Amino acid sequence: MEQHKGDIQLIEDARNGDMTAFRTIVERHEASVAGVVKGILGDTPEAADVGQEVFIRLFESLGKFRGEASLSTYVTRIAINLSLNESKKRKRKFKLFGPLKEGENTSAEESTVDLKEMLYHELHQLDPEFQAVVTLRMIEGYSIQETAVVLEIPVGTVMSRLYRAQKKLKQVIARKEGYE
Amino acid sequence: MNKQETEDLYILSLDQKLAPADEERLLTALREHPDWARSLLQHKTARELLRASSPATFGPYFTAKLIHKIQNTGVVIDRQLFGMFKKFQLAAVGVVVALLILNVALAEQGSWKSVLGIEEDATTPVEQQVPFDFYETLNNL
Numbered sequence: 001m002e003q004h005k006g007d008i009q010l011i012e013d014a015r016n017g018d019m020t021a022f023r024t025i026v027e028r029h030e031a032s033v034a035g036v037v038k039g040i041l042g043d044t045p046e047a048a049d050v051g052q053e054v055f056i057r058l059f060e061s062l063g064k065f066r067g068e069a070s071l072s073t074y075v076t077r078i079a080i081n082l083s084l085n086e087s088k089k090r091k092r093k094f095k096l097f098g099p100l101k102e103g104e105n106t107s108a109e110e111s112t113v114d115l116k117e118m119l120y121h122e123l124h125q126l127d128p129e130f131q132a133v134v135t136l137r138m139i140e141g142y143s144i145q146e147t148a149v150v151l152e153i154p155v156g157t158v159m160s161r162l163y164r165a166q167k168k169l170k171q172v173i174a175r176k177e178g179y180e
Numbered sequence: 181m182n183k184q185e186t187e188d189l190y191i192l193s194l195d196q197k198l199a200p201a202d203e204e205r206l207l208t209a210l211r212e213h214p215d216w217a218r219s220l221l222q223h224k225t226a227r228e229l230l231r232a233s234s235p236a237t238f239g240p241y242f243t244a245k246l247i248h249k250i251q252n253t254g255v256v257i258d259r260q261l262f263g264m265f266k267k268f269q270l271a272a273v274g275v276v277v278a279l280l281i282l283n284v285a286l287a288e289q290g291s292w293k294s295v296l297g298i299e300e301d302a303t304t305p306v307e308q309q310v311p312f313d314f315y316e317t318l319n320n321l
Contacts, residue, residue, distance in 0.1 A: 026243045034236035051238045052246050063259040116229045138230045166191050173222040
């Protein structure tokens, strides 16, 4: 029954204490949130924690949701912001404890590592703002317009970030294939 | 068209439809330089590999664990209206600060009491001030 209701009706029901409605909201948006969070943080234990936090924030803010953006856009924004915060925290920790020691995941090992993993590794080296654009556009398949709306940045900024990220990611393939 | 321009156009083509003239220029460049074409295909390969092939998930029981956490850790819906009026709050604070600055700028005396308007204008000492006599005033009418 709940599955057939629209997001707005489900939000209204959840506001009135109907946890089944909220459960349906979570089930409906878990895949897109997981795609965004894992795109930025990788398939790590923290990703599930951030995923939980996204929906807890959504639950807390149900009273304030006014439907100006679609629920999907709203929840994706929360997911992006929390994932970027976590990513920045990680980078600070990385700076604090220094880079990987020699021999740990170096280029010598790359030949045996799956190309897809290498691409994700490169993606996670990008600045968080670039990761967000790549995740939405290239991994989750959002259009340029949708990416701009979710991230609240101009279309031109999306395009320029994509361009720079694309060049970095291409280098991974070029290294693997041995030519540029 | 040089290699850099060709690459720029190719990357653009991955995200939006090119104008017919640009499309033609790109095709011509790729036909003339098969090695560039091979290199540019790596952009497409990167995208195809990154593209999510199956819907992502946070694993089994994610929803159940989440609902349990919400119900057992006192997470509640924030129904406060304050958040909705943040812009107005900021505007009000701005107005107060502006008025304070204006008051400071126009104050004749430099003391903080005069700025806040709490300093008495006591030109006559209090003990010399004559109290108002209501009956005398009435009799004089």
